[in-house]
Amino acid sequence: MSNHKNVNALTAGGVLISLGIVFGDIGTSPLYTLNAIFKIILGVKKGLITNPGAITPDVVLGVLSCIIWTLTLQTTIKYVIITLRADNKGEGGIFSLFSLVRKKAKWLVVPAIIGGCALLADGIITPSITVTSAIEGLTSKFDVPVIPIVLTILTMLFIIQQFGTNLVGKLFGPVMFVWFGILGVLGILFIVKDLSILRALNPYYAIHLLVTNHNAFYILGGVFLCTTGAEALYSDLGHCGRNNIRISWIFVKLTLILNYLGQGVWILQNSGNFLPGAKMNPFFMIVPDQFQIGMVILATMAAIIASQALISGSFTLISEAVRLNLWPKIRIVYPTVSKGQLYVPSINWMLWIGCCGIVLLFKESERMDAAYGLSITIAMLMTTILVSFYLRSRRFPKYSILIFFVTYIIIEGTFLVSNLTKFVHGGWVTVLIGSVLFTIMWSWFVARKIKNRFVKYVEIEDYYQILSELSSDESVPKYSSQLVYLTSANFKTEIESKIIYSIIQKEPKRADVYWLVHVDVMDEPYTLDYKVEFLIPGKLIRIDFRLGFRVEQRVNLLYRKVVEELVKNGEIDITSQYTSLNKHKIAGDFRFVLLEKHLSKFTKLSFYERQIMDYYFILKKLSLSEERSFGLDSSYVDVEKVPLIFVTPDDIELNRLAV
Helix, strand or coil: CHHHHHHHCCCHHHHHHHHHHCCHHHHCHHHCHHHHHHHHHHCEECCEECCCCCCCHHHHHHHHHHHHHHHHHHHHHHHHHHHHHCCECCECCHHHHHHHHCCCCHHHHHHHHHHHHHHHHHHHHHHHHHHHHHHHHHHHCCCCCHHHHHHHHHHHHHHHHHHCCHHHHHHHHHHHHHHHHHHHHHHHHHHCCCHHHHHHHCHHHHHHHHHHCCCHHHHHHHHHHHHCCHHHHHHCHHHHCHHHHHHHHHHHHHHHHHHHHHHHHHHHHCCCCCCCCHHHCHHHHCCCHHHHHHHHHHHHHHHHHHHHHHHHHHHHHHHHHHHCCCCCCCCCECCCCCCCCCECHHHHHHHHHHHHHHHHHHCCHHHHCCCCCHHHHHHHHHHHHHHHHHHHHCCCCHHHHHHHHHHHHHHHHHHHHHHHCCHHHCHHHHHHHHHHHHHHHHHHHHHHHHHHHCCCEEEHHHHHHHHHHHHHCCCCCEEEEEEEEECCCCCCCEEEHHHHHHHHHHCCCEEEEEEEEEEEEECCCCCEEEEEEEEECCCEEEEEEEEECCCCCCHHHHHHHHHHHHHHCCCCCCECCCHHHHCCCCECCEEEEEEEEECCCCCCCCHHHHHHHHHHHHHHHHCCCHHHHCCCCHHHEEEEEEECCCCCHHHCCCCCCCC
16 A cells, blocks of 8 residues: 555656656657648548648648647546546556446446457557657658668567566656657747647637538547547556656646647648658658757657557556456566566567558558557547446446546547548558457456356365365375365355365375365455465365455465465474374475366357357467466476366266167
């Protein structure tokens, strides 16, 4: 809890860190937003303008007003003021939010999964478009091979992930402070040339544009690009704290608006010869010639920082999904001792392949615009649904929740439909990526529900006597001194029938002490509690771990730690019972038994369930083994295969024929 308070404390260092971690994505949006919008307005196709003369003062003011009020309504009000309230013990993000509300309605897992998949898809397109946009800034003055440079930068970015980003991360804050400062200064240099541009602060011009311009619906798809980093802002709540994010946003929003206004002045001054594209990007056009190369370098650094934030966010997202049983168990590495620093190799290289594929497919940032925005709009809609349930759980007035829900469903629904117009031009890429990710999460989730449906529990008290007698029965060879089973039974009075079958019937397993270990994933992020119950004193012991959804489930280490404390307190004796070892006070051996379920060909499932389970077992083969996922030493683990559903003779009807 103290860490939570420290993170939320408002400090200069916290504000600087939030600039580097939180606002990279939204901070690089001026690189491509106006370029994308005016490409739509001018009807640019194959480098030719099909709608000349479309740039008028009212159009420019309307576009800028749309951007300013989108940043206000979407980023400031929805995320900075409202969504940051959904603080799960200091942590944010769509799965943290889901953990807060999942008990309110079972179906809320659907928006959580859709939102998580959309964010992962966004993690592929964001590095591609930001780095490409930055490097394209050189093409206005120099003839450079953009694609090889972009691919090299992206490859280096993904390679360094395995070493941790502590050292580089310390530079993020100062670099982004300089970046935002220069954005504001560049904007002011052009604003003073035409103060009438400040009229864009009036929402009238946004409404006028949307009502009168026949391309208004398509323009909104471009306008949405200015707020795409808002979802990441909430995801990084745990790294920076609510107060630091809110204060730094004031500075960030001011500099962003100033830069957009400055770009607007340049567009008005050059409306007759403006051809949106890499060689005439208004962002770089407002930079003095002598500072072009320096600005490209700074823009590239900002793009890398934005990409790093999305990559780190993807790692955190997947690690939470694994703990919440929404993703196959995969290898997660902790390269540094810093809280929140983790590296997921499979996701890292999946993102790298995706980013490189996007760059090679679209080749230019202006073509990537079509693929950008669609997935994040979906994520924002899902967050709106979850936040509405969170506000309801916190007893907010029903009318205020209704206003919030209806307002943002309309705003984001409009953005979604406008972005869907990009579908055939590239939006299909992120929809395809998100859909593939959804099949993985949904199948893993549903398969677990199907498996749990067929888990049969029995009263453990009914087996107390036989377990005690088996433990003392020297006619049965000793299987292990300490025998450990992982159980999914939530109550101490129950145990899976398959565990009893494994101990008593499959191969009688005599042990000095039987242990049952249960892991409960809590709604809080960093809970690390346990309790011990002696079901049969000295013979059968149950340990219940209560772990937060961000805590690594290293069962082997956690179990050993508990056993050490029990021995230290004199509650158990793990000395070997073998005569030769006992007199030397040598500890007995420990052995884990894992029951691995498989699908019998006799299993009766519907066609849909059969397909889900077939897909689940394919994913299971590609994921970590049970022993590795629980951090168990394979030399002390036995894996027993058991059918998902036992088919008993009672299920078979036979007719006996007379002889």
